[in-house]
Amino acid sequence: MTYPYQINNIDAYREAYQKSIEHPEKFWDEIASTFVWRKKWDKVLDWNFIEPHVKWFLGGKLNITENCLDRHLATLGDKPAIIWESNDPEEHHRVLTYRDLHMKVNQFAHVLKNNGVKKGDRVCIYMGMIPELTIAVLACARVGAIHSVIFGGFSSQAIADRLYDAQAEFIVTCDGAFRGNKDIPLKNVIDDALIGCRFVKRVIVATRTRTPVSMIKGRDVWWEDEIKKVETQGNPFYEPEVMDAEDELFILYTSGSTGKPKGVVHTTGGYMVWTNYTFVNVFQYQPGQIHFCTADIGWITGHSYIVYGPLSAGATVLMFEGVPTWPDAGRFWQIVEKYKVDILYTAPTAIRSLMGFGLDYVKPYDLSSLKVLGSVGEPINEEAWWWFYRNIGKENCPIVDTWWQTETGGIMISNMAGVTPHKPAHATLPLPGVNPVLVDEQGKVIEGNAVSGNLCISQPWPGMIRTTYGDHERCRTTYFSTYPQSYFTGDGCLRDEDGNYRITGRVDDVLNVSGHRIGTAEVENALNMHNGVVESAVVGYAHDIKGQGIYAYVVYDGSHEDENLTRQDIIQTVSRVIGPIAKPDKIQFVSGLPKTRSGKIMRRILRKIAEGDTGNLGDITTLLDPGIVQEIKNGALV
Ligand code: WTA
Secondary structure, eight states: OOOTTOOOSHHHHHHHHHHHHHOHHHHHHHHHTTSOOSBOOSEEEEEETTTTEEEEEETOEEOHHHHHTGGGHHHHTTSEEEEEEOSSTTSOOEEEEHHHHHHHHHHHHHHHHHTTOOTTOEEEEEOOSSHHHHHHHHHHHHHTOEEEEOOTTSOHHHHHHHHHHHTOOEEEEESOEEETTEEEOHHHHHHHHHTTOTTOOEEEEEOSSOOOOOOOTTTEEEHHHHHHHHHHTSOOOOOOOOEETTSEEEEEEEOOSSSSOEEEEEEHHHHHHHHHHHHHHHSOOOTTOEEEEOSOTTSHHHIIIIIIHHHHTTOEEEEEOSOTTSSOTTHHHHHHHHHTOSEEEEOHHHHHHHHHHOGGGTTTSOOTTOOEEEEESSOOOHHHHHHIIIIISTTOSOEEEEBOOGGGSSOOBOOOTTTSOOBTTBOBSBOTTOOEEEEOTTOOEEOSSSEEEEEEEOSOOTTSOOEETTOHHHHIIIIISSSTTSEEEEEEEEEOTTSOEEEEEESSSEEEETTEEEEHHHHHHHHHTSTTEEEEEEEEEEETTTEEEEEEEEEEOSOOSOHHHHHHHHHHHHHHHTOGGGOOSEEEEESOOOBBTTSOBOHHHHHHHHTTOOSOOOOOTTBSOTHHHHHHHHTOOO
């Protein structure tokens, strides 16, 4: 399969870009026409950013799995769709051809149906990185159910909140997951979540670790038993549910500046076209290549660049169950050598962590198969960029620094491998369809080059967020109310003298810890749930490996014999309420927080102290109790 819309030189990029901005409807009409539709759309685009109201390919009918699976069978049936590498390097890998994957998705679609799942139902998926996770995701799409994948690092409480918000009556999980030298008891975590979620009707449990699990009669069933039942029914083909282009495909929860995570909703047609188009162009994928995306499917990167983008393009994806540092820090490079990986798409935090182990873990492996490297999730610092470029790409591989968000569905600003130039630490140029604008605090558009501002997008693109689940007003206020007629990203950004974009990080109260988005308010809520914690304030600080670390200032009223023990207890509470990914790195006990007379916490001061930058804290005379600042400075953990 070749891609008629694959751009292969810079002039073609410029031409496509211009056309996409001036005539978006014509541009996307042509691209979308190369996909499989049951019925063609009546209108390409209908939008306003006031409500907001964004619809692409109106009236079009399709099933995304026909595009990811069925349409490839004739040409790619025997080619690998998924190569799965176990956590354990000794365990045999698995290969699922397009035919295998098609068959398994169809079977599991029957399983879902047999268990009562219907079009529009929400199915929560909480699994480790095994092929069954991809199968479950695609089977939901086949039957028209809305999947909501939850990352394995979230706690029972966090899962319960998400189940409740989505009113998900069905769950697909596994007994446990292997990650490095740990076994994570996923089913146990689900069981705890379900104590308060009595509306859940069915839990389908796949086996992986074969950890003992409780199986509740009438609610819990084994994946394997359900598949056996389907096998006895004969022909496994499942007639795909015909979906409207704007029918919801999935919900993915993500953190914002309030305490409550929001369910970002993506719909079928636009998301499919966007993930496919960006995959094919950014990575310059060539048929037969092996694409290794190290993200977890619990995050948007896995949804878009392990599942939907690559599979809709008939690509071979490598899915890895484990972690980069186990059994040792050579694991990624060993996998690259073993499968002759062509494209490696990973996160700066992984690069920085592996960099710290030194080149002895890189040298033994033959990395000559690599053609394209990619980075996602947070700004990549120049040092990590150069290390990646020199030692992994051997100065032969372009690095695509891909800026995007859960809300954008797919990559927005990035160079295209070998087509448009890369520049260390810069995401560089907007992809066709993306119209970035920089605005100042007052909402005035900043024109010209060599400028910086807040990043907004002024035109709709097919993969964009449609709503926040169950609360459209929240979508409007979060993204479309800060600046008129624009989608506000929450990121700060520079535009250099050549028009290249460089994302500088969040300008709202969202942290990016090891590429995971965490809201400061969310962590504060969790801290405040701990006995004895009166109040807290959370800020980020620069962390060598994680990008940002979590620094918590805590006003503690309980009696503690041992500060360290209390700290551990508080961390345990955060781990319970959100999950291990949100554990504070530092907790400083303080007797009060710097507040203005109107009671607002002055985070600017707290951020500076956490960064160790106490020389000039700015004007503190408006504080209710300026004395508190000295106390906090004296006790700072830097
Ligand atoms: C940040 C991940 C700089 C950014 C796909 C954004 C980046 C947030 C980059 C979204 C990049 C992502 N350079 N910053 N290449 N990619 N970010 O929703 O702050 O998990 O707003 O989506 O990550 O994180 P999310």
